[in-house]
Amino acid sequence: MMEFKYTINGNKYEVAVGTVEGDNVEVTVNGETYNVELEPKPQPKPRPVVKAPEPKAAPKAEHEGPNLQDALKAPLPGTIIDVLVKEGDEVKENQPLVILEAMKMNNNLVAERDGKVAQILVEAGEAVMENTPLVAFE
16 A cells, blocks of 8 residues: 655645556545546557658660750759640740649749750659759750
């Protein structure tokens, strides 16, 4: 048996905690005995399981593949909202090619020069890091 003495708002209490049987405890306060029912311990909420994204299939090797050196690249990390061009499209300088959401803002990423789209390297909904190639040109 464990005994405690408390003073609460100037009132003195002598508390004795008796036997614990399952969820019930016998407690004596200033000579009066009470059967106290314990509340169950809260169960931790299950944590969500996050799967790593499936790796994209490597592009088919027709020849050496597109030149990624001058590809349109993500200027900062974000999520691709939309791809505005298709492979084979002729594009003009400053033409919007991709919409990237970054820091809660939509950013129009534009062509830096006239050219032809060789390959689209991302799709809508995909998360990208800074300098990730998005659109390759011929």
